[in-house]
Amino acid sequence: MQKGEPLILVTNDDGITSPGIQALVAAAASFGRVCVVAPDKPQSGMGHAITVNSALRVTPVDFKKAHRAYSCTGTPADCVKVAIYHLLDEKPDICLSGINHGSNISINVIYSGTMSAALEGALEGIPSAGISLCNNNTGTDLTAARFVTDLLIKKLLKLKSDLHLCLNVNIPDVGLNKLKGVHICRQGMGNWKEFYEEHKSDAGLEYLWLTGTFENFEKQSIDTDLWALENNYVSVVPIHADMTDYKQINRVKELNISF
DSSP states (O other): OOBTBOEEEEEOSSOTTOHHHHHHHHHHTTTSEEEEEEESSOOTTOTTOOOOSSOOOEEEOOOTTOSEEEEESSOHHHHHHHIIIIIOSSOOSEEEEEEEESOOOGGGGGTOHHHHHHHHHHHTTOOEEEEEESOOOTTSOOHHHHHHHHHHHHHHTTSOTTOOOEEEEEEOSSOGGGOOEEEEOBOOOEEEEEEEEEEEOTTSOEEEEEEEEEEESOTTOTTBHHHHHHTTEEEEEEOOSOOOOGGGHHHHHTTOOOO
16 A cells, blocks of 8 residues: 555445445545455344454455455454454554445444444544445445545545544435435434244244334434435434433432442
């Protein structure tokens, strides 16, 4: 790598062969040196899991427009850790995770491998972002997502490298000409109504498959990611690792838990 150019770490949770990460690398390559470290297989829903009870394997791979690229047998968070602590001899200027096929809005953030990888970068003082397109089809048009990604990289590279910033960026599933703009907002309140479908394999073995529908609890709130996407805005939500519920601190004190 030529020093002097920004170093951009790229990962995802859909796996190193996904169209989304290829589009992200193509965008990032216009701004600096790109290092890719991504899972060797899909890792959606892994959250912030890390590998502690088994070995990791990291394999160099060819990746168009990347200066260096590796597949990793671990989780998305593992990929960022391996890059920072083992593969790279300098701190990345920014860390990008995506482009994810499917949204990461509202409560989905806590399950998301995409966002956990970005958050892992932010924990290391690297301005980071998870980028998701609200379409689960890996063959979908990524033109609008690529446009937003270019804009985002320009802004992130202007930040100081010691900022613990992590952005959750979601792009509505519409054409570029239908995007209304960017909505800086908060995570909306919602949850999944889930259930397990019962199935049988060809061998007659029973198994369960998780499914469900998402319910928006704040349909009238215009300051949420849910509203933004429903109205064709790109949602940008700053997130962090502090899970303290500050509103509940005084209430818990009233319980007088002591000995």
